[in-house]
Amino acid sequence: MKNVFRFSFALLLLVGTIEAQQRGKVILISLDGFPAYALDDPKLPIPTLRKLMGKGAYGAMTAANPTVTWPNHTTMVTGVRADEHGLLANGAITRTGAWPPVKVEPYVDKVKLVRAPTVYDAAHAAGLKTAQVDWVAIQNAPTITWAFPEWASAEGALEKEMLSKGVVTPADLEGFTKANILFRDQIWTRAGEYLIRSHKPDLLLFHLLTLDSEHHTYGPNTLAGRTAMAFVDACVEKLVNAVQAAGQADRTTFLIVSDHGFKAYKSQIRANNALEQAGLASKAYVLPEGGTAFVYVTGDELIPRVREALQGVEGIDRIFGKDEFGALGLPLPEKDPQFGQLLLAAKTGYSFSGATGGPVTAAVPQTGGSHGYVASDPEMNPIFIASGYRVKAQGKISGVSNLDLAPTIAKLLGVKLPSAKGKPVVVVD
Numbered sequence: 001m002k003n004v005f006r007f008s009f010a011l012l013l014l015v016g017t018i019e020a021q022q023r024g025k026v027i028l029i030s031l032d033g034f035p036a037y038a039l040d041d042p043k044l045p046i047p048t049l050r051k052l053m054g055k056g057a058y059g060a061m062t063a064a065n066p067t068v069t070w071p072n073h074t075t076m077v078t079g080v081r082a083d084e085h086g087l088l089a090n091g092a093i094t095r096t097g098a099w100p101p102v103k104v105e106p107y108v109d110k111v112k113l114v115r116a117p118t119v120y121d122a123a124h125a126a127g128l129k130t131a132q133v134d135w136v137a138i139q140n141a142p143t144i145t146w147a148f149p150e151w152a153s154a155e156g157a158l159e160k161e162m163l164s165k166g167v168v169t170p171a172d173l174e175g176f177t178k179a180n181i182l183f184r185d186q187i188w189t190r191a192g193e194y195l196i197r198s199h200k201p202d203l204l205l206f207h208l209l210t211l212d213s214e215h216h217t218y219g220p221n222t223l224a225g226r227t228a229m230a231f232v233d234a235c236v237e238k239l240v241n242a243v244q245a246a247g248q249a250d251r252t253t254f255l256i257v258s259d260h261g262f263k264a265y266k267s268q269i270r271a272n273n274a275l276e277q278a279g280l281a282s283k284a285y286v287l288p289e290g291g292t293a294f295v296y297v298t299g300d301e302l303i304p305r306v307r308e309a310l311q312g313v314e315g316i317d318r319i320f321g322k323d324e325f326g327a328l329g330l331p332l333p334e335k336d337p338q339f340g341q342l343l344l345a346a347k348t349g350y351s352f353s354g355a356t357g358g359p360v361t362a363a364v365p366q367t368g369g370s371h372g373y374v375a376s377d378p379e380m381n382p383i384f385i386a387s388g389y390r391v392k393a394q395g396k397i398s399g400v401s402n403l404d405l406a407p408t409i410a411k412l413l414g415v416k417l418p419s420a421k422g423k424p425v426v427v428v429d
Contacts, residue, residue: 022429023414024251024389027196027204027239028076028405030135031232032069033212033371035220035261036060036381038229045230048237049385052254056387057394057426060378062401063260065328066289067371067380069212070136072259072402077205078116079406079420081329086115086336087137089289093338100285101296102338110141119406120144120203122415128202131195134188135205146199148191152176158191167194181213182231189235196242202413206239208232215369220262225369253389253412257405258382260371263291266363268353269315269346271295273360278309286344288352290372291380295342303341310342314361315350319343328374345374386426400425 038044039058052058064075064082066089074087082088091106092113114137120130124143131146132138139149148158154173162168172187185208192206211228218224236256243252271286271293284306287294297306307319320343322332333339346352350361351370373380384400390412403422410417411424 022390023202024253024412025200025202025204025248026253026255026409026412027206027243028409029236029239029254029256030073030076030205030207031211031229031236031256031258031383032207032209033215033260033262033369034229034232034258034383035379036258036383037261037379038220038225039383044226046233048233048240049256052236052240052256052385052387055393056254056385056391057397058383058385059397059400060381061257061384063375063380063382064402065330065375066292067260067373067375068289069259072382073136073207074114074116074118076257076259076402076405077118077120077409078114079119079403079417079422080116081403081421083326083329083331083336084116086113086338088294088330088336088338089287090136093287093294095337099282100287101298102285102287104287108139110138113137113139117417117419118143119409119413119415119417119420120205122410122417123203123413126413126415128413128415129199130203130205131199131201132205133191133195134184134207134209136207138205145201146195148188148195150177152187152191158195162191162194165194167191181210185210185232185235189238192239193242196239196248197246200246200248203409208235215262217368219264219367219369221264225262249388251389253391254385254387255405255409256383256385256387257402259402260382261378261380262369262371263348263351263373263377263379264367265346265349265351265370266367267315267350267361268355268364269293269313269350269361270353270355270358271310271313271316271344271360272354272356273358274309274313275306276356277360278305280306280309286352286354287340288354290351290370291346291377292372292374293344293346293352294340295344296340297342300341306342310344315347316344317347318345320345390428391426392428394426397426 070090071087091104133148214224214228284297
């Protein structure tokens, strides 16, 4: 019996040693608003991404509903859908007790906002070092070792450290949240480089916003969008060079992703105007999310009237009821008061707007870009690129979901995340 115990103990030690030897470092880079279809353009000026693609695996990735930034970033680090992790918008949707009945509140701590375990929680619990730069739904996360947040200021711990070493200046951080997005992406990239060189985190979550901003303003498949892609590619190159300079290249896996794709639109749907015209302005409210919108009704008995008011509105493709939410990965309002009783989906070429007054559906002066459309729309597919440690050159692959990212990171880090619904992909044992 003693020999059996000794053998079992030795086997556990061996397995633990093997896992520790295989464990590398992971850098998860999110290029907000980068549609997967853009990778099919051979003239797209993204040399760094092309190099990483050539050495690893890449392809389109399916997003989760709603195809909005915070929900999908949270799916990427939890491996579960919005009905489990609780993010349905770019912040917490809170009931106001007034009119409008809901608002989106971004300044909420992670422990109150995210309802599922994250891969960075698991990494921290395993004694690994974690870091984030401009990640979302992560405010004051106790399991992040170093943070350079979206709302950076000279009062932050990491910011103070970088100031003391001359990596950033007081002028860089003064009024940072109001600075143009190109400048902020540059500073975030500088923070990522600094973390890699100086702290060598086991897991770095990194997020850039310029491309999303340009796509919203000018639409996808435009010179502005392609210029932004070239810019974020250059930012990725700086992180890759920082890893090489830090002597970490042979143990680092890069996962380059986006949160959603993009669609162009030429008309906006002001659904609240339709409700007002039907005499329902104080009875129902529409919260726009780009290609979809949530409808909050003061009583279920009014749902048929609300449906009738919205049915046939130019640009509305479909109205989903509560019996369809489960298949979309969305919660019932009885279980999560953040969500409404109906979900509106826009047709191609249209986007929902919170504007009031004027016609219900109206053309916009300049083509814009939007996301938030139902995740089954292939134009909503984000990118997936894996390269580096424990990833072999496989070329273009298919079948990856953003549910798979958290389990993949967990496997690379040698940690457990049993709550995740996805599966590890592209990792070579």
